[in-house]
Amino acid sequence: MTTRSLRxxxxxxxxxxxxxAAARPVGSLPALGDFLDPTRGVWANxxxxxxxxxxxxxxLAGPVRIVYDDRRVPHIFAGSEExxxxxxxxxxxxxxxxxxxxxxxxxxxRLTELAGERALALDRExxxxxxxxxxxxxxxxxxxxxxxxxxxxxxxxxxNAWIDGLTPARLPMEFKLLGVRPxxxxxLHSLHVINRMGYTLAYDAPEIDRAxxxxxxxxxxxxxxxxxxxxxxxxxxxxGQSAPRLDSTRLAPPGAPDPEAARxxxxxxxxxxxRDRAIPPDERAHLASNNWAVASRRxxxxxxxxxxxxxxxxxxxxxxxxxxxxxxxxxxxxxxTIPGLPGVVIGFNRDVAWTFTNTGADVLDFFAEEVDDAxxxxxxxxxxxxxxxxxxxxxxxxxxxxxxxxxxxxxxHRGPLRRDTAFAAGGAPRWLSMRWTVLDPxxxxxxxxxxxxxxxxxxxxxxxxxxxxxxxxxxxxxDRAGTIAIRSTxxxxxxxGDGSGYVVRDGRRSDNDWRxxxxxxxxxxxxxxxxxxxxxxxxxxxxxxxxxxxWGGGYDPWRALRINALLRADSAVTPDVxxxxxxxxxxxxxxxxxxxxxxxxxxxxxAGGANxxxxxxxxxxxxxxxxxxxxxSTRAALFEGAMRQxxxxxxxxxxxxxxxxxxxxxxxxxxxxxxxxxxxxxxxILATLLRDSASAWWDDRRTRDRVEDRDAILAASLLAAHDxxxxxxxxxDAGGWTWSRQRHANINHLLRLPALSRLELPVQGxxxxxxxxxxxxxxxxxxxxxxxxxxxxRAWVTYPGGQSGDPADPGYTDRLPRWLAGELDEARAPRTPxxxxxxxxxxxxxxxxxxx
Numbered sequence: 105m106t107t108r109s110l111r112x113x114x115x116x117x118x119x120x121x122x123x124x125a126a127a128r129p130v131g132s133l134p135a136l137g138d139f140l141d142p143t144r145g146v147w148a149n150x151x152x153x154x155x156x157x158x159x160x161x162x163x164l165a166g167p168v169r170i171v172y173d174d175r176r177v178p179h180i181f182a183g184s185e186e187x188x189x190x191x192x193x194x195x196x197x198x199x200x201x202x203x204x205x206x207x208x209x210x211x212x213x214r215l216t217e218l219a220g221e222r223a224l225a226l227d228r229e230x231x232x233x234x235x236x237x238x239x240x241x242x243x244x245x246x247x248x249x250x251x252x253x254x255x256x257x258x259x260x261x262x263x264n265a266w267i268d269g270l271t272p273a274r275l276p277m278e279f280k281l282l283g284v285r286p287x288x289x290x291x292l293h294s295l296h297v298i299n300r301m302g303y304t305l306a307y308d309a310p311e312i313d314r315a316x317x318x319x320x321x322x323x324x325x326x327x328x329x330x331x332x333x334x335x336x337x338x339x340x341x342x343x344g345q346s347a348p349r350l351d352s353t354r355l356a357p358p359g360a361p362d363p364e365a366a367r368x369x370x371x372x373x374x375x376x377x378x379r380d381r382a383i384p385p386d387e388r389a390h391l392a393s394n395n396w397a398v399a400s401r402r403x404x405x406x407x408x409x410x411x412x413x414x415x416x417x418x419x420x421x422x423x424x425x426x427x428x429x430x431x432x433x434x435x436x437x438x439x440x441t442i443p444g445l446p447g448v449v450i451g452f453n454r455d456v457a458w459t460f461t462n463t464g465a466d467v468l469d470f471f472a473e474e475v476d477d478a479x480x481x482x483x484x485x486x487x488x489x490x491x492x493x494x495x496x497x498x499x500x501x502x503x504x505x506x507x508x509x510x511x512x513x514x515x516x517h518r519g520p521l522r523r524d525t526a527f528a529a530g531g532a533p534r535w536l537s538m539r540w541t542v543l544d545p546x547x548x549x550x551x552x553x554x555x556x557x558x559x560x561x562x563x564x565x566x567x568x569x570x571x572x573x574x575x576x577x578x579x580x581x582x583d584r585a586g587t588i589a590i591r592s593t594x595x596x597x598x599x600x601g602d603g604s605g606y607v608v609r610d611g612r613r614s615d616n617d618w619r620x621x622x623x624x625x626x627x628x629x630x631x632x633x634x635x636x637x638x639x640x641x642x643x644x645x646x647x648x649x650x651x652x653x654x655w656g657g658g659y660d661p662w663r664a665l666r667i668n669a670l671l672r673a674d675s676a677v678t679p680d681v682x683x684x685x686x687x688x689x690x691x692x693x694x695x696x697x698x699x700x701x702x703x704x705x706x707x708x709x710x711a712g713g714a715n716x717x718x719x720x721x722x723x724x725x726x727x728x729x730x731x732x733x734x735x736x737s738t739r740a741a742l743f744e745g746a747m748r749q750x751x752x753x754x755x756x757x758x759x760x761x762x763x764x765x766x767x768x769x770x771x772x773x774x775x776x777x778x779x780x781x782x783x784x785x786x787x788x789i790l791a792t793l794l795r796d797s798a799s800a801w802w803d804d805r806r807t808r809d810r811v812e813d814r815d816a817i818l819a820a821s822l823l824a825a826h827d828x829x830x831x832x833x834x835x836x837d838a839g840g841w842t843w844s845r846q847r848h849a850n851i852n853h854l855l856r857l858p859a860l861s862r863l864e865l866p867v868q869g870x871x872x873x874x875x876x877x878x879x880x881x882x883x884x885x886x887x888x889x890x891x892x893x894x895x896x897x898r899a900w901v902t903y904p905g906g907q908s909g910d911p912a913d914p915g916y917t918d919r920l921p922r923w924l925a926g927e928l929d930e931a932r933a934p935r936t937p938x939x940x941x942x943x944x945x946x947x948x949x950x951x952x953x954x955x956x
Contacts, residue, residue: 159953161190163190164190166183167955169951170191176908176949179940184434189258189447201279202279203421203854210226211230212293213230234515235303237543238299238544239299241543252550255447270286308468310605311466314783335791336665338664350791394411394874397590397639404676404678405892409893410889412888419853420852420911420916435453436454438933453556453557455583455893457583457891465596466657467575468539469609471609521535551567562587569627578593578628579593589629592646602654637668663872666690686874686885689873693872697787700814700818704818722742725836726742726743740843751790754801758781758782797813798814843866847881848864851904889901898930900929905923906918
C-alpha cells in the first residue's frame with residue numbers, strides 16, 4: 105500500500121465511523137470488529153487495488169486485453185463486440201460495484217432493503233409509476249436471442265465475474281459498513297437503470313404547474329404564466345435570424361380560482377409526491393445541459409469542433425465512467441458510459457463525435473377514467489365497454505427480508521391508475537391514468553449500439569432516430585468531413601384535437617388516446633446551417649412560427665442566448681476557446697434584468713422617501729457589477745438576492761393557502777397565504793412582464809394600503825436584497841459578499857455520508873450561466889468534452905470525481921481539482937495496446953481476460 109493510500113484510508117475510516125455513528129443508532133451498525141479487521145476489513149481495501157487478479161470468464165469467445173492509462177481509463181481490446189461489453193461489465197464492477205448496487209435498488213424501488221422504512225416514499229414513487237413493470241416489458245421487447253439481448257447478457261456476465269471473484273478483502277468498504285453483499289446482475293438490472301434516466305430527464309408534466317396556478321388565479325392567467333410556447337425565441341433549429349426574438353404579449357391578469365384545476369393537482373400529487381413545484385422551471389437542475397458545434401469554416405484549425413457538458417446530479421462516484429472499446433474492423437468508440445449500461449452514451453469514434461442535452465418536451469399525459477368502484481376499481485369503461493384493470497401487488501422488504509409494506513397498484517392500457525384521495529371527503533373521488541413514453545416497451549440499447557458504428561454525423565443521427573425512444577434528447581453530432589448536425593430525437597405523441605398536452609383527456613373515449621408519433625421529418629433539426637454553428641441548452645427546440653406540432657415542456661433560454669452570442673462573435677474558434685466557454689461566467693439573464701433594476705431604483709429614489717439613500721447605495725453597488733459570476737465577484741450575490749426578492753414579490757398571488765380550521769391539509773380555500781408558492785413561472789415570463797409596467801401582477805396584495813407598479817417592486821426587491829445581504833454577510837467589501845463564499849458545489853457520496861463527500865467547493869457560475877450553479881449546489885456539469893474532428897480525432901475531457909468508487913483509492917477524486925478549475929485532460933484512444941506509451945500506462949491495473 106502506498107503512503108498516500110494509507111493516509112487516505114485512515115482519514116476516510118475515521119471520518120466514516122464518526123459520521124455513521126453520529127447519524128445512526130449504534131445498535132443498527134454492523135459488527136465493527138469485522139469492519140476493522142486488518143486482513144478482511146476496511147484496511148484491506150487500499151491494498152486490493154495494488155494486485156488485481158487475472159481472470160478467466162465464462163462466455164468469452166477469445167482473450168481480451170485491458171490496458172489502463174494514467175487517468176485510470178480502461179482501453180478494452182477484444183475480438184468481438186460481445187466480449188468487449190463483457191469486459192466493460194467487468195471493469196465497471198471492479199471500480200463501481202457500490203454504485204451498481206445502489207442504482208439497482210433506487211431504479212427498481214428497493215431502497216428499503218438498504219435503508220428500511222426511511223426509504224419507503226422513494227420506493228413507492230418508483231413502483232407507483234410502474235417503473236419495474238416497464239423494465240420487465242422492455243426486457244420482453246428486447247428478447248434474449250437478439251443483438252441487444254446478447255449484449256445485455258454479456259455485460260451481466262462481466263459484472264458477475266467480478267462479483268464471483270470477490271474476497272472479503274476486496275469488498276468495497278461501504279458494503280462492509282452496511283453488512284451486505286452485492287447481488288448478482290441480470291439484464292433486467294440494466295433496464296432499470298435506463299428507466300431511471302428516463303425518470304431523471306423526462307418525468308415532467310407542465311400541465312400540473314399550470315393547473316396548480318389555475319387553482320389560485322384562473323385558467324387564463326395560468327396559461328399566460330405557463331405558456332405552450334416560450335416567449336424568448338433562440339431555437340435549436342436555426343430560424344434564419346441573426347438575433348434572438350422576444351415574443352412578448354400582455355399577461356392575462358389574476359382571475360378567479362378554478363376548482364377543477366385543484367382536483368388535477370390533488371391527483372397529480374399521487375403520481376409526483378416528491379416533486380417541488382415551487383422551483384421555477386428554468387432552475388430545475390435536470391434541465392441544465394449545453395452542447396454546441398462549429399463548422400470547419402468557422403474554426404481556426406479548419407476542422408469541425410464539438411462541445412458537450414450534460415448537467416446532472418453531482419455524486420461520488422460520478423454518474424459517468426470513462427472507457428474505450430476496440431474491436432478491430434468493427435468498433436472503436438471512446439467516451440462515457442453510465443455504470444449499469446452496456447455501451448458508450450456520449451463520446452466519439454474515429455469519424456464522428458456526439459453529445460446530448462435534454463429536450464424538456466412534454467411526453468406525459470393524464471386521462472380521467474370511469475371506474476366500477478370508487479375505492480377499489482377492478483374495471484374501467486372505454487367506448488361503452490368495460491375493461492379489466494391490471495392489478496399488481498408490490499412488496500417492500502427490509503434489509504433482512506422482512507416486509508415493510510405492501511401496495512396494490514392498478515394499471516389501464518395507458519399506464520398507472522391513481523385516485524385523487526384529497527377530495528374523497530368532498531365528493532366522489534376521481535381516478536386518472538397516465539401515459540408516458542418512458543414506460544413504453546422498446547429496445548433502448550439498439551440505437552446506441554448502431555450509433556457507435558456511424559461514420560458521419562447524419563448517419564449517427566439517423567441511427568438514433570430509427571431506434572431511440574425515450575427520454576427525448578437534443579442529439580448533436582459532428583464528423584471529420586466537417587458536417588455538423590442536430591436533431592431533437594425521441595418519440596413525441598400525436599394527441600387528439602388541438603394536440604395540446606396541457607389538458608386532462610376523457611379516458612372514456614379511445615379516440616382521446618395518443619394517435620401515433622410525430623414523424624422524424626418534423627423533428628426540430630438542422631444539418632450544416634448557413635450560420636456555421638449549432639447549439640442547444642434546453643431552450644425551445646423550434647421557432648413556434650415554423651411548426652404546428654405541440655412540443656410543450658419547460659424551457660430555459662438564458663444559456664442558449666449566451667452560447668449563440670459567443671458563437672456569433674467568433675469566426676476562428678479553437679478547442680481551448682470551446683473549453684473556456686464551458687465555464688464562461690457571463691450572464692444574459694443579468695444583462696436583461698440589471699438595467700431594469702437600476703432604472704427603477706433611480707426613479708423611485710428620485711421621488712424621495714425614507715429609503716432613498718439606501719436604495720441609491722444598493723443601485724450603486726449593483727451598477728459596479730460586470731454581470732459575470734466569477735469566484736471573486738462581490739456583486740453577483742446582490743443580483744441573485746434581488747432576483748429572489750423579485751419573484752417573491754411579483755408572484756404573491758401564487759402563494760399556497762393555509763387550510764381553514766377543520767379542513768384537510770389538501771383543500772384549497774381562499775384564505776391566508778402559507779408562504780410557499782404552488783408553482784413559480786420561469787424568469788423568461790418575468791422578462792416579458794417587464795415590458796408592462798402597470799400590470800396587475802406587479803401589485804403585491806399583501807400591502808393593502810397601496811398598489812405597486814413595476815418600478816416599485818423592482819426597487820423594493822433590490823433594497824430588500826441589499827439589506828438582507830448586509831445583515832447576513834456584512835459590509836459589501838468586507839469579504840462576505842464574495843461569490844466563492846456565497847455559492848458552492850456539493851458533491852455527495854452515494855450514501856450521503858459527509859465524510860466521503862466533497863462539500864462547499866467554490867465554483868464559477870450562477871443561475872443561467874453556461875456552468876450553472878443554483879440551489880443547494882448538488883447539480884452541475886457532470887461531464888465536459890471538447891472534440892476536434894481532424895484527420896485524427898482529438899478530444900479533451902473531464903468529470904468531477906474519479907474512475908474509482910473506493911474512497912480509500914486516490915482515484916476517487918483525482919479529477920476534481922481540474923474540474924473545479926475548468927481544465928480538461930487530453931483523452932487517449934490508442935488503436936492497439938502497443939500504441940499507448942509505457943509512460944502513460946497504469947501497469948498495476950492491466951488485465952488479460954481469458955475464456956474459461
